[in-house]
Amino acid sequence: MAFVPEPAFDEVAAGSSKQVLVTFRPTSTKGEDELLILQIEDGNSVEVKCQGIVNEAKCYFMEKQLDFGNIPVGLRANDLQCVIRNQMRSTAIFHVECNSEELTIHPMKGRIGAEGRVTF
Numbered sequence: 001m002a003f004v005p006e007p008a009f010d011e012v013a014a015g016s017s018k019q020v021l022v023t024f025r026p027t028s029t030k031g032e033d034e035l036l037i038l039q040i041e042d043g044n045s046v047e048v049k050c051q052g053i054v055n056e057a058k059c060y061f062m063e064k065q066l067d068f069g070n071i072p073v074g075l076r077a078n079d080l081q082c083v084i085r086n087q088m089r090s091t092a093i094f095h096v097e098c099n100s101e102e103l104t105i106h107p108m109k110g111r112i113g114a115e116g117r118v119t120f
Contacts, residue, residue: 001025002032003050024052057092059084059112083119086112094118 004023012018026032031053038046062083086092092112098105105120112118 001034002027002052003034003036005036022050024050026052026054028054030054055090056088057086057090057112058088059086059092059094062117081119083117084112085117086115089114096120 002025004025006021006023010018010020022036024032031051033052034050036048036050038048040046062085066080066082068080084094091114093110094112095109096105096107098108107118107120110118
């Protein structure tokens with residue numbers, strides 16, 4: 001599923017409403033369409049059409065490598081920076097996954113404007 005509703009299942013009392021967050025997680029570089037179905041007990045189901053558009057983005061690291069040098073156990077290392085540049089005319093969206101407790105990366109997610117750059 002390219003569109004993930006949260007909550008996926010819920011009950012809403014008659015005459016009331018509920019907010020649902022729908023997250024688009026593209027599975028390809030093409031646009032995607034998907035129908036989400038709202039099932040109504042003792043009534044007609046309602047279809048909600050979701051359409052996602054993926055703009056091509058191409059980013060690259062300005063630095064070829066980061067040299068942390070020798071870091072003795074238990075001591076905090078100096079901060080290092082790297083820059084990612086977006087070389088397209090469309091906005092790039094990024095999300096960093098870091099599974100290390102010893103490494104801190106900021107920002108973890110965001111956007112890089114057309115032909116812009118972000119420093120980590």
